[in-house]
Amino acid sequence: MDDSSKEALMEEAPPRYTESPRLPCIPHELKSLLLMVVLVVVALVVVNVTFLLLGLHLSESHAETVLRMTIHGLDGEGTPQQLAMSQKERTGTFAVRDGLNASATVVYDYSKLLVGYRSWRHRACYITRVDKDNFPGLDAATETFQRRQDEDTGDKAVPLADRSILGTTINILCSSVPVFWA
Secondary structure (H helix, E strand, C coil): CCHHHHHHHHHCCCCCCCCCCCCCCCCHHHHHHHHHHHHHHHHHHHHHHHHHHHHHHHHHHHHHHHHHHHHHCCCCCCCCCEEEEECCCCEEEEEEECCCCCEEEEEEECCCCEEEEEECCCCCEEEEECECCECCCHHHHHHHHHHHHHCCCHHHCCCCCCHHHCCHHHHHHCCCCCEEEC
């Protein structure tokens, strides 16, 4: 090796390294305690999320089974019905048959505890109040409304004057026809 290159290296001062700031000393027992607290909190969060998701899955499965029974009947057979649900307004709207070539709409309003029915063959809507814990099935509600619709009430039937008791969905459904109690 050349002596001149050695001298050049020796003339340069070595770089200065500064000591990095040290973290305060945490005793080993405190570190272990903090680690245990973090692990317990994480475990609790995982357990809670697991139970919430399991509950959601079970309630969704139950609701789907009830809905399938409602739409197809208890034995799973029958003509399929169309259903539209609104969680915001808490309603379920079914399109059902009303006779040979006609349809009707049944609306379950869970927030107002009302069931509404409108047949497209007739110029009237029918509503009924229901018990919070005992909503009628789709077939029973449809049969009740069709029986009421077929009755000859003549001049005795008085249309509902105050439509403010109706929910938004039933109000829109029955906007252009008189509303009667079934």
